[in-house]
Amino acid sequence: MEIDHSDVSTFRSQLLNWHEPGDRPMPWKKHPDIYWVWISEIMLQQTRVDQVIPFFERFVQRFPKVEDLAASSEGEVLKYWEGLGYYSRARNLHKASKVIAYELNGVFPENLNDWLSIPGVGPYTAAAITSFAFNHPNAVVDGNVYRVLSRYFGILSPIDSTKGKKEFATLAQKIISEVPPADWNQAIMDFGATVCKPNQPDCSHCPLNRDCHANLEGSIRELPVKLKKIQKTDWSINYLHVHDGNRFLLRRRSKDGIWGGLHEFPTLESPGKIGNWMQKNVPDSDFCIKKVTQIPHQLTHKNISATFYELKANHLKLNENSDFVLADEKNLTTFAVHSLMKKYFTIFMG
Ligand code: SF4
Known part of the structure; x- marks a missing residue:
C-alpha cells in the first residue's frame, strides 16, 4: 500500500505535538544509562510499564552494574524476576550480562547488529535500546505501533504475515x-x-x-488485521503439597520450557499413584490426605486446571540424591516460584 508523503508528515507532526515527554514517568528515563535502558527494555517485553516499575527498581538496586549481574547466580536473578513472568528473559539477561562483562570487558555494544548478537535481544529490543540510549534512527515496531499505524493509515495487510511485517517496518522507518x-x-x-x-x-x-482512517471509516474493531488468533490449550496438573506441619517439599523445574528454573511442588500424572509416590520419595513416614483443592490459572497460551493434594506426613526425610528440597515459611523467600505456586501460597499459607 502506497502512503502519501503528506499524510506521513501530518501524522508525524500531530503525534509529536501531542507528546509531552514527562507525561508517563518511568524510573529508567531519569537516568538514561545504557545498563538501565537495556534492563528496562528486557523487562518491558510483553509487559506493561506499570507492572515493570517495582521490579525494575528492586532489580537495579540489587544489581546496580552489569558486573554485579554477571557475578550473581541464576537462582538469585530468577528470584528478583519472580512474578514478572516469561522467565526465559531473566535467564537470557543473566547470560548476556556475562557476555558483556567478561567477553566485551564491560563495554556495551552501540549499533543495532551488534545488539542482535546479545542473548535475549531481538529486532524490536535492539531498535529500542539503540534509539533510547544512542539516539540512532531505528524504529520500534511492536503491538502498539502496528495498531496505531494500521488504524491511522487504514493498512489492511495482516501484521503477522511476512508482507505485512515488511510493510509496517518500512513505513515506521520512513517516519522516524x-x-x-x-x-x-x-x-x-x-x-x-x-x-x-x-x-x-x-x-x-x-x-x-x-x-x-479507522475513525473516519468506522473500522477500528477490524484493525489491525491478524491471520491467526492465539489458540489456548488445556493443561491439567496434579501438585502434591507434602508437609510435616512446618516443612514442605519443592523441586526445581528443568531450565527449558514453561516456568523454566522455577520451584514448585512435586507433580504427579495420576492421583491414583499417590501411595506409591510417597513410599518412593518420602520413606519411613505415614501420611494422610488433608485437603484437595482445584485452582484454575491462565497463561497466554494455556488454560491450566491445577489440583493440589495436601498430604500431611508425620516425618519428612529426603532420600539421598533427592531432586527435592525442604522449604519452610522462613526460607521460602530464597526460592523463586512461579505465578501458580504464588497463587496457592497466597490462598492457603497467607
Ligand atoms: S483509532 Fe481513535 S485513538 Fe486511534 S488514532 Fe484513530 S482516532 Fe486516534
Missing part, C-alpha cells in the same frame, strides 16, 4: 527518518498505550481523529 529517534519511539509507544488502546481507544479526545 526525519524526527528525533528517541522522542519519536517513546511518543508512538505512549500514544498506543494510553490513547489508541486495543479495546477502547479514546477516539473522541484523540488529536489525530480528523485524519485517522
Whole structure:
C-alpha cells in the first residue's frame, strides 16, 4: 500500500505535538544509562510499564552494574524476576550480562547488529535500546505501533504475515527518518498505550481523529488485521503439597520450557499413584490426605486446571540424591516460584 508523503508528515507532526515527554514517568528515563535502558527494555517485553516499575527498581538496586549481574547466580536473578513472568528473559539477561562483562570487558555494544548478537535481544529490543540510549534512527515496531499505524493509515495487510511485517517496518522507518529517534519511539509507544488502546481507544479526545482512517471509516474493531488468533490449550496438573506441619517439599523445574528454573511442588500424572509416590520419595513416614483443592490459572497460551493434594506426613526425610528440597515459611523467600505456586501460597499459607 502506497502512503502519501503528506499524510506521513501530518501524522508525524500531530503525534509529536501531542507528546509531552514527562507525561508517563518511568524510573529508567531519569537516568538514561545504557545498563538501565537495556534492563528496562528486557523487562518491558510483553509487559506493561506499570507492572515493570517495582521490579525494575528492586532489580537495579540489587544489581546496580552489569558486573554485579554477571557475578550473581541464576537462582538469585530468577528470584528478583519472580512474578514478572516469561522467565526465559531473566535467564537470557543473566547470560548476556556475562557476555558483556567478561567477553566485551564491560563495554556495551552501540549499533543495532551488534545488539542482535546479545542473548535475549531481538529486532524490536535492539531498535529500542539503540534509539533510547544512542539516539540512532531505528524504529520500534511492536503491538502498539502496528495498531496505531494500521488504524491511522487504514493498512489492511495482516501484521503477522511476512508482507505485512515488511510493510509496517518500512513505513515506521520512513517516519522516524526525519524526527528525533528517541522522542519519536517513546511518543508512538505512549500514544498506543494510553490513547489508541486495543479495546477502547479514546477516539473522541484523540488529536489525530480528523485524519485517522479507522475513525473516519468506522473500522477500528477490524484493525489491525491478524491471520491467526492465539489458540489456548488445556493443561491439567496434579501438585502434591507434602508437609510435616512446618516443612514442605519443592523441586526445581528443568531450565527449558514453561516456568523454566522455577520451584514448585512435586507433580504427579495420576492421583491414583499417590501411595506409591510417597513410599518412593518420602520413606519411613505415614501420611494422610488433608485437603484437595482445584485452582484454575491462565497463561497466554494455556488454560491450566491445577489440583493440589495436601498430604500431611508425620516425618519428612529426603532420600539421598533427592531432586527435592525442604522449604519452610522462613526460607521460602530464597526460592523463586512461579505465578501458580504464588497463587496457592497466597490462598492457603497467607
Ligand atoms: S482516532 Fe481513535 S483509532 Fe484513530 S488514532 Fe486516534 S485513538 Fe486511534
